[in-house]
Amino acid sequence: EDKVVQSPLSLVVHEGDTVTLNCSYEVTNFRSLLWYKQEKKAPTFLFMLTSSGIEKKSGRLSSILDKKELSSILNITATQTGDSAIYLCAVEGGTYKYIFGTGTRLKVLA
Amino acid sequence: DAGVIQSPRHEVTEMGQEVTLRCKPISGHNSLFWYRQTMMRGLELLIYFNNNVPIDDSGMPEDRFSAKMPNASFSTLKIQPSEPRDSAVYFCASSLYGENTEAFFGQGTRLTVV
Secondary structure, eight states, X not given: OOEEEEEOSEEEEETTOOEEEEEEEEOSSOOEEEEEEESSSSOEEEEEEOSTTXXXXXXXXXXXXXXXXXXXXXXXXXXXXXXXXXXXXXXXXXXXXXXXXXXXXXEEEO | OOOOEEEOSEEEEOTTOOEEEEEEOOTTOOEEEEEEEETTTEEEEEEEEETTEEXXXXXXXXXXXXXXXXXXXXXXXXXXXXXXXXXXXXXEEEEOTTSOOOOEEOOOEEEEEO
């Protein structure tokens, strides 16, 4: 059964800190790993990763996939209060469905 | 495009009543997913459709839950009878099947069963 595990479950940091969120997975016929940010409503898409070792970046956020270790990390540098959210990791496998982890709840204090 | 549209946004109902949640996917998307989100279990996949056909309903918790997709632009998730433990946020998402793209989410329906 496809499975996604995220750590830590929650995290409290101060503005300006750098955080690293982890995602590990088990999936049959891996196709992609996705990161989403969820504030009060719907999850919004951040990154899709399909190849190992290639970093995706968007501003202060970056992510990389390690297919050998079946894992991915999401880094946020110089955190701001607006980064406070739940960060969700999902994998798409051979069944073409998206399986999500339970998420990491990040709170950034001013 | 207006994105994935769900209705209602909030629903409060009494235990035992029937509840119907509605979803309009993004035009042109051929995969549709229903998820349930709770604090304890996170975002759980209930069922997904490809080209209006249910492909995997292994996440549907009980026979009280049913989902339909009569055409490419509309899907429903029905709970009958509803129970307090069904209280959660229900999300609908759509995507392009097999294209290695992301799923787009609707704003969700917050269901409270009292």
